[in-house]
Amino acid sequence: DSGVTQTPKHLITATGQRVTLRCSPRSGDLSVYWYQQSLDQGLQFLIQYYNGEERAKGNILERFSAQQFPDLHSELNLSSLELGDSALYFCASSVVGLVQDTQYFGPGTRLTVL
Amino acid sequence: AQTVTQSQPEMSVQEAETVTLSCTYDTSESDYYLFWYKQPPSRQMILVIRQEAYKQQNATENRFSVNFQKAAKSFSLKISDSQLGDAAMYFCAYRSLGGGSRLTFGEGTQLTVNP
Numbered sequence: 001d002s003g004v005t006q007t008p009k010h011l012i013t014a015t016g017q018r019v020t021l022r023c024s025p026r027s028g029d030l031s032v033y034w035y036q037q038s039l040d041q042g043l044q045f046l047i048q049y050y051n052g053e054e055r056a057k058g059n060i061l062e063r064f065s066a067q068q069f070p071d072l073h074s075e076l077n078l079s080s081l082e083l084g085d086s087a088l089y090f091c092a093s094s095v096v097g098l099v100q101d102t103q104y105f106g107p108g109t110r111l112t113v114l
Numbered sequence: 115a116q117t118v119t120q121s122q123p124e125m126s127v128q129e130a131e132t133v134t135l136s137c138t139y140d141t142s143e144s145d146y147y148l149f150w151y152k153q154p155p156s157r158q159m160i161l162v163i164r165q166e167a168y169k170q171q172n173a174t175e176n177r178f179s180v181n182f183q184k185a186a187k188s189f190s191l192k193i194s195d196s197q198l199g200d201a202a203m204y205f206c207a208y209r210s211l212g213g214g215s216r217l218t219f220g221e222g223t224q225l226t227v228n229p
Contacts, residue, residue, distance in 0.1 A: 002158070002160075031215070033215070033216070033217075035217075042219060042220075042221055042222070043205060043217075043219035043222075044219075045216040045217060045218070048215060048216060055215075056215070056216055058216055088157060090159060092159075094215065098215060101215060102161060102164065103161075103215070103217065104161070105151075105158065105159035105160075107156070107157065107158050108157050108158075108159075110157075
């Protein structure tokens with residue numbers, strides 16, 4: 001158990017809908033990362049937050065948004081869902097978000113878009 | 115942009131034997147970090163080992179060791195005394211010193227351990 005929690009574990013929804021994925025980092029970690037794992041694209045970095053502020057952005061679609069709240073939990077919002085958004089979404093956390101930090105991954109949320 | 119390539123989609127090994135998983139990367143940077151992550155059927159991503167590019171000594175964690183060849187941009191993972199619990203997808207990952215702390219992953223190698 002990495003100490004990173006993600007809810008829900010599974011999510012099934014329809015095209016055009018909007019969902020919210022939630023992540024709670026390890027106790028004491030200030031930085032949160034979101035990754036997408038799909039059959040087509042492999043494991044891709046989406047976005048990073050540090051202490052509530054966006055720090056880095058990767059291949060995140062405009063239909064996707066994220067934020068980190070004052071209690072340090074983070075949410076990834078996916079809207080206007082398409083079939084291709086079906087994937088495993090991971091959250092990871094690290095202490096301060098520096099390059100030498102180890103990122104600890106949560107168990108992931110499996111999103112299925114029908 | 116950095117890229118990471120794992121040329122072996124699948125590998126198999128007999129229990130108690132040794133196996134080496136290959137990884138190459140492309141970068142123009144001189145300092146960076148490299149990682150191997152394991153993803154068992156549970157889908158959890160588990161850090162296996164990390165290597166700092168400025169360190170010449172290869173990292174070792176129990177039965178796991180790496181062969182880091184900086185000039186060749188090669189970062190292979192050796193698993194000794196393979197166990198059934200080592201069966202998983204293994205991902206090689208690169209982290210730059212700049213541009214945030216994102217990990218860039220390879221395509222993965224599916225390792226099967228035969229009893």
